[in-house]
Amino acid sequence: MAVRVLMSNNVPAGPDEVDDEALVRAYAAEPAADGLWVRVNMVASVDGSAQGTDGVTDSINNASDKRVFDALRSYCDVVVVGAGTARTENYGPAGKPLVVVSRTGEINDRLLAAPRGSVILATVEHAPGLPAAREALGDENVMILGSYSIDFTALRRELAARGWTQILGEGGPHVLRDLLAVGVVDELCLTIVPRVIAGQHLRIVEGQPLDVALDPVLLLEEDGTLIGRWLVKR
Structure with a gap:
């Protein structure tokens, strides 16, 4: 990427070629x-x-x-995305775990057909699509994060419990x-x-x-x- 580095905490500013190593430094993140x-x-x-x-x-x-x-x-x-975005953008498997957030429990067919374990649904107890999602994805790949609305603080805790830190x-x-x-x-x-x-x-x-x-x-x-x-x- 031939770029101007306008500001960075980790890469010197100025015209430069930001190679893969410099890009890693530019996006380095300390855990919270x-x-x-x-x-x-x-x-x-x-x-x-x-x-x-x-x-x-x-x-x-x-x-x-x-x-x-x-x-x-x-x-x-792990990648987290809303079900509406996944549907509109025609998401498929991400090459690593993909968590799809859906209050209705419904996700696009391409993700439902993905290899088991590659797609995890984050939904709620009263989601109308919950039974079908459990059958397609497996119980272990469905997170229940609230009764009627998604508890996003619980989502963060659940991701941590599964060992995903980035x-x-x-x-x-x-x-x-x-x-x-x-x-x-x-x-x-x-x-x-x-x-x-x-x-x-x-x-x-x-x-x-x-x-x-x-x-x-x-x-x-x-x-x-x-x-x-x-x-x-x-």
């Missing part, structure tokens, strides 16, 4: 007090759209964002809002692509208002694409 680190990775246009005109994130991705997306997946122990969230916007609201997120990674989308599209965070302070620790630039990291202030 409970031994975990939860980062969420999102992408948006300059005017704040988390979707292209076709309603999917993939249409605003570019090569710079894809390299960081792949790198962050390689660093983590956790990568990939949205969607409503899941990110709920994670931020209960203080589960340690870090937000955001790629800003040099495009304006306009129209009625989701932002990276959707739902009831909240105000979460962030501390910037990294900003890279390549061909107009900005790639940053912000730590959540405690």
